Amino acid sequence: METEIRFTHKALVEKSKLGDRSSQYELYELYVDAMYNIGMRFLRIKEDAEDVVQDSFVDAFKNLDQFKYESTFGSWLKRIVINKCINFLKIKRVPLTPMQEHEFHITDEETDCKEEAVDIRKVKQGIDRLPVGYRQILNLYLIEGYDHMEIGEVLGITVSTSKSQYHRAKKKLIEIIKEL
Template sequence: MCDAFGPRRIQGDVSLSSSFAIDVPEALLRRAQRGEASAFEQIYRRFERPVFTLALRLTGQREEAQDVLQDTMMRLFDRIGDFRGESPFWGWLRQIAVNESLMRLRRRARQGLAEEADDEALESQDLLLPPAAADAALLGQALQRLPDATRSVIWLYHAEGYTHDEIAGLMGKTASFSKSQLARGTRRLRELLRIETEVHPHA
């Protein structure tokens, strides 16, 4: 398994990676744990973008990603006193954001809502991927065209560094489910990327 913030390859030079590994000064954490509003605001500003980006990658919808951001931060404020520094702060907060995102996906599945990303999300690649090159943008667009569960498995495995057992626990599935979604999604991504690169040969 790679480092939690390191990329895993999908195809050729195209990879997924989580771009955020933010340190939080211990003094700032202590102030927040004492209930200082200004400290909470600083932490919110530090993690607003990475939490939103992760939520948007998993849910595929900006409105839901914004809701996940707010819910995650509310849980953070409620539970920050439980953080003991035994793991990186972003890893701890990221787990809350992942749980909130997957909970919304389960709710969406129960309600039978379509698994299609909205147009605004598809047009927001600058928020989601480093301004590397066109192949990264094409990968982002292809990811949004996958079903919710498949996209979630791919992102959690490749970008966030979760194992299949960990993904299974998060999603209430089996490790075999995670592996099959990863294999199926990777094949589909390759198909989509071939199509996109043929349509945009100079990308």
């Protein structure tokens, strides 16, 4: 079954590379919901997420010749959507939460919180209340699976800044959840 899906996706991509509009539409239908969800996690505004997703698909189809199957089509498209979301936020001048390098020391120590079951609703509400910069780092690291080096490249920040922002975002999220 998985081989059949991969074959079908590859066939759709290859037909789309040749300009087949129905194949492009099928790819769009396969991925639009997932890409929209990514857009919403980053942008929080329905219309902005829709615009970014549409632009992402247009760019993806224009540049399909650059897709070389080094990853899945979905991963390649997801990276386009994330980059477009980040660029959109940069244009809106949404900064990362400012910090001084000397304020924090990064360690691998666990937080002092006791492990307990947390209501997923509270986690979502907590993430929604985070400053945009924190939310962006959490989305990239926890949800999208980027590592700190990739986050640094995407956001134009250092790896240590990414780690610090992530550490601060986790602490802030825990504080918010405790208040809910």
